[in-house]
Amino acid sequence: MPTYGVRGLAVAGASAVGAATLCYLLTALFPLVGVRMARSAAEQLDRDVLLGAVLVEVLFTLPYLLALLTAGTLVVIWTWRARKNLDAFPGAVPSLSPAWSIAGWLVPFANLVVPARVLADLLRNSVWQRRQSWLVGVWWVSWLVFLIGDRFVAQAQQQRYDRLTELPRNDAEFGTYVRYYEEALAPRLVPALACLVAGIAFVVLIRRISAAQQDRLARAVPAWPGQPAWPGQSAWPGQPGGPGHPDRPASVASVPPAPSATSAQIPPGRGGTIGA
Numbered sequence: 001m002p003t004y005g006v007r008g009l010a011v012a013g014a015s016a017v018g019a020a021t022l023c024y025l026l027t028a029l030f031p032l033v034g035v036r037m038a039r040s041a042a043e044q045l046d047r048d049v050l051l052g053a054v055l056v057e058v059l060f061t062l063p064y065l066l067a068l069l070t071a072g073t074l075v076v077i078w079t080w081r082a083r084k085n086l087d088a089f090p091g092a093v094p095s096l097s098p099a100w101s102i103a104g105w106l107v108p109f110a111n112l113v114v115p116a117r118v119l120a121d122l123l124r125n126s127v128w129q130r131r132q133s134w135l136v137g138v139w140w141v142s143w144l145v146f147l148i149g150d151r152f153v154a155q156a157q158q159q160r161y162d163r164l165t166e167l168p169r170n171d172a173e174f175g176t177y178v179r180y181y182e183e184a185l186a187p188r189l190v191p192a193l194a195c196l197v198a199g200i201a202f203v204v205l206i207r208r209i210s211a212a213q214q215d216r217l218a219r220a221v222p223a224w225p226g227q228p229a230w231p232g233q234s235a236w237p238g239q240p241g242g243p244g245h246p247d248r249p250a251s252v253a254s255v256p257p258a259p260s261a262t263s264a265q266i267p268p269g270r271g272g273t274i275g276a
Contacts, residue, residue, distance in 0.1 A: 001088035003217055004081040010210035013078045014203045016071035021199030023064035028192035030060050035181035042174035047167065050177055076105050082122050085213050092125035116140040119205060126212040139201035142194045149191035157184055
């Protein structure tokens with residue numbers, strides 16, 4: 001079965017997930033900057049300062065969107081490669097096909113359940129430690145809280161922003177912008193905390209699964225490529241039943257090599273040739 005290296009992709013994916021998490025935290029905490037700029041605009045009755053606050057928030061958002069797109073692409077590729085490796089691991093019993101490792105992230109409504117099942121398969125069949133399955137639950141619950149919470153908060157704040165006076169002229173109208181930024185921070189804290197937990201948990205999952213798979217792939221490389229394996233004998237040294245393994249039966253080690261075609265003798269009285 002074909003296998004795929006995942007170490008380099010795991011490092012890149014984990015770095016992108018970490019960058020996306022950090023960028024989102026900066027956007028969630030932007031009201032701390034926005035309220036200061038709104039107060040300055042109210043003191044000076046300067047609309048340009050309010051416009052500057054909008055532009056600064058856009059500058060905070062663009063790196064997050066770029067990091068999120070990069071992280072999403074790398075994670076989908078990593079998930080597919082790691083899932084394909086399970087097909088080559090003896091004893092692995094994944095519950096979903098490799099196609100779901102891609103479609104699970106993209107299909108609406110399925111992306112609320114399938115990625116968690118795929119990650120649970122990868123962890124269970126790669127690390128072989130059932131007690132670590134709770135980490136998938138922590139990641140997925142926090143990820144769903146982040147997705148749903150961020151959408152509701154964004155819609156609610158957009159509705160509040162649309163009700164603001166487009167061209168404020170007096171202290172009262174400028175004061176509405178100050179209150180908008182003052183009240184915008186608290187609702188963002190829940191999705192921000194969920195994003196932080198989800199980001200950390202997912203990075204840990206990527207690193208553990210990738211390290212376990214790379215270790216297993218490294219131990220599966222035969223020392224003598226092409227060496228035939230007899231019944232009860234593995235061609236991979238160090239594996240159960242293979243050369244050098246303490247559990248290998250002595251009778252297997254004493255099996256004599258098979259006679260080659262070139263050394264086979266033709267019984268007297270019979271003619272013919274021996275094919276290659």
